Amino acid sequence: MIGLLLQAFIYLCAAVIAVPIAKRFGLGSVLGYLIAGIVIGPMTGLVGRETQDIQHFAEFGVVMMLFVVGLELDPKTLWKMRSKLLGLGSFQVFGTAAAVMAIAMVFGLVWSVALAIGLVFSLSSTAIVLQTLNEKGLMKGDGGQNSFSVLLFQDIAVIAMLALVPLLALPELQAAMSHGGDDGHGTYSLTEGMAGWQVTLVTIAAVAAVVVGGHYLSRPLFRFIAATKMREVFTAAALMLVIGIAILMTLVGLSPALGTFLAGVVLANSEFRHELESDIEPFKGLLLGLFFITVGAGINFALLFDEFALILGLTLGLMLLKSLVLLVIAFVFKMRLTDKWLFSLGLAQAGEFGFVLLAFSVQNAVIPADLSQMLLLVVALSMLLTPALFILFDKIVLPIANKNQTREDDEITEQGTIIIAGHGRFGQIVNRVLLSSGYKTVVIDQHADLIEGMRKFGVQVFYGDASRPDLLHAAGLHDAKLLVVAIDDAEQAVELIKHVRMECPNLHIVARAVDRNEVYRLYYAGANDIVRELFDSSVRASRYALEALGMHPHEIEKNMTKFVDHDRTATRAIAAVWKEDVDNFENEELMSLAKSISTQLDDIMKDDGSKLVSKHHRGWTPPNVAAVQAAEQPELKPEAKPTK
């Protein structure tokens, strides 16, 4: 037990130290994790061979990442990407594989081995590239979308490759293998021993199960769980879903990453999308981090130093070759300058699926073990060098592109969203007004039954506790134009606004306040517009009351305008002197201000039209009143209105 905890502590500790340092120097978190891995692995020997096992476990982070990516891509968007996906992806995979194969054969390798190496090297690192693109906010641009298309195609291509590799087996290796026997990699498979058509049928059934189940079964299930209002149970359900799909896909021989991606896409239109995303997000992040650490830790330094020149040469050669292929594709597809380089540099590494494919190739007697050791190092080293390419992009390509071009139009990747937190009586009206004025809103509420009802009216509301910042992030807080905080709980509203204000200093926040005291707190927290939920309705009620008493409606209007102006000015003045940690009755500045304000009000409201015109009694005031004590100049007066 203590051993396990100690290991966890070492991994976490390395990450906690290395990642912030790497980020501080602008190197990105991926490089931080990789360095952390090298430090605790080959350099200090704190962790040893178990990193291999941990890596298999950590690869699950990639599965989760694709689930989250799927959540952000609804089927319509995916369909729009189809030409990119097939065009860019097939060019990249076949082009790279063919080029690598040709070069390997020049070096005297058998064609089957060369092809296997080509396939291994054609894959890029989904984990590193997506993580880095997301971190840099490049994911939604053309360069990011193209890169993503290629990565997705690779994930699909892996399935075909895994089917192809066994056919490439070398007879002499196979013979040697059969002596060694099965190395214990017992795999569970549903399709073992089935005929081809049966396998196809089962596979199609599994995919259909994910799509249909995701669409029809997940909602009642999540709604049932949401009704319990137990956050951890919802998290458990989200994890269960992802793991379950991964198992199902593995059983039928499909890539689990692809399966969860598909599930993500199916759930992208669900009201639980943002909740799922924010539940899976931390697990995904930690597992991916762990995965990168194991890549760093798994580097065989002994072999690396023995064959340093060769391995480094191979790695650099591979990355150069991959970038060239990508660059050609970028030219053919007429990408813009910066996108072209992002695409070419970003995908130039080999990836984690390369590890999988290599291990699989060795098991199937396709690639000799000693060669695979070296190839493994090339894959790892290329991943290790990837952050350097992104730095190259940031520091060299971007400045040159910015200088040479008379500024390209900013790419509008997504209409800035409006987030409405809380869809009760208050949020509903705001949402209806914004929607009918043609704006797109993302609405979050945690009343599952209400959400269900709103769906029937065609209003899309996402389930989740809107006071949780991570959920707001999942809803796109960083791209948002406007945040409307309309949740009931005053404490939560204040905390939420404090947090958001710190993260997004320029975001406009409209907040709902229960009472005056909450106005002060929200003002202090940094809300832009604060609306007392009952103020305007009370003012209207007062109008009706005065009308019923026979007062002239326009006189009422003038009076209420004075009242509202005075009240709002006073509230704002008090908000400015309000202190968070001082009781109102102890705050002398506030108390004296409040006292003087309350005495003003009577004077302002009781205007019978006979007093000398004061600051508060103006507007349409006839000169004979305005100038009670002034000398009359009748010939200069415009026609006076009758005095009331």
Next chain:
Amino acid sequence: MSEPKNASKILILFAHPAQNHAKANMAMMAQAKALENVTFVDLYAEYPRFKINVDAEQQRLLEHDIIIFQFPIYWYSTPAILKEWQDLVFEYGFAFGQDGNKLAGKKFFCAVTAAGDELRYSDSGGNEHGLRDFLLPIEQSIKLCQMDLLPPFVLYGSLAAQQGNEIAEHAMLYGQMLTAMRDNQFDYSDMSSREFINQSALPIKQQVAS
């Protein structure tokens, strides 16, 4: 760009309640907004609920030398908010009456767009009066406030003008006039003889090369 040190400050009070249809006035607005020392106030934007802040408006008047009402003719008059503005801001004791001389000496004119053409706005035309007849209440109010009244700056046939580039030319002329007035390069001497400012070429003095 060198500006005279004591540039005149211009205040444009703009009233248009349907700005998505306001081609001419939008083009004029773009010209005016680009100029320094020109304050452009969109009254319908500032007071969408007609709650005019009298203090702020009076203060603004005091800070400028040339005051312009820019508006389209609505029912032979101004859009409603501009009348509301006059009712409230030209207060007794400020603009007229006892001690009401705070605006004395400031220059004033209207920059109007009218859908009817010049012929229509004549004694024999469909509107039976010249355009200035309809501006009489404003012009008399301005005189009462002891301001220096200039003839209006007019675009006739503003809807027909949307076809060609007449609007662009009119807006350009507006910008040139504002610039000259701001830089004190505008010759006001023959203004009283003009029916409207842009009746013939604008009397802009030749800039002394500096």
